[in-house]
């Protein structure tokens with residue numbers, strides 16, 4: 001691995017930590033960056049820094065946003081009685097693209113996974129519980145975690161946790177393939193999964 005100077009090697013090793021970037025791609029990108037002119041390279045580093053400093057989490061839904069509350073939470077046209085719970089900010093984009101859902105979101109930024117030692121406190125579940133206790137207008141929580149063991153464990157935990165509250169807890173219909181991520185679902189599959197959602201817990205109307 002000592003084929004390159006330490007600074008190049010450091011760049012390659014940092015790039016290879018990015019999702020979907022293997023060692024070979026990391027080398028290609030590193031040399032592409034080195035071949036850029038100064039203005040191009042500055043634009044790249046500036047955009048990373050700007051995105052990191054101006055992006056925060058919405059204090060309501062925990063999605064990434066430039067302003068707090070985020071445009072979705074502050075949109076008067078959105079249905080404030082329903083909260084759709086997703087794992088990542090990208091899942092919000094996926095649902096928004098499908099244009100089927102008009103309620104609010106809650107981004108967990110992770111999943112509950114006792115096997116991998118991921119606890120409730122590694123997610124925004126505590127924020128969700130707090131939010132639900134402060135907003136009595138919320139009558140339904142739709143759990144749209146991925147159809148994976150972790151996603152299902154999270155759904156089960158939430159449905160048990162919320163059962164006494166009287167809030168209806170639903171889960172997306174299982175039209176989504178097992179083990180697949182929400183973000184790869186096409187619009188029609190997502191629409192059907194949303195429309196055919198099943199009740200996991202209670203609700204005042206049953």
Ligand SMILES: [Zn+2]
Nearest residue numbers: 058061070073
């Ligand atoms: Zn928000």
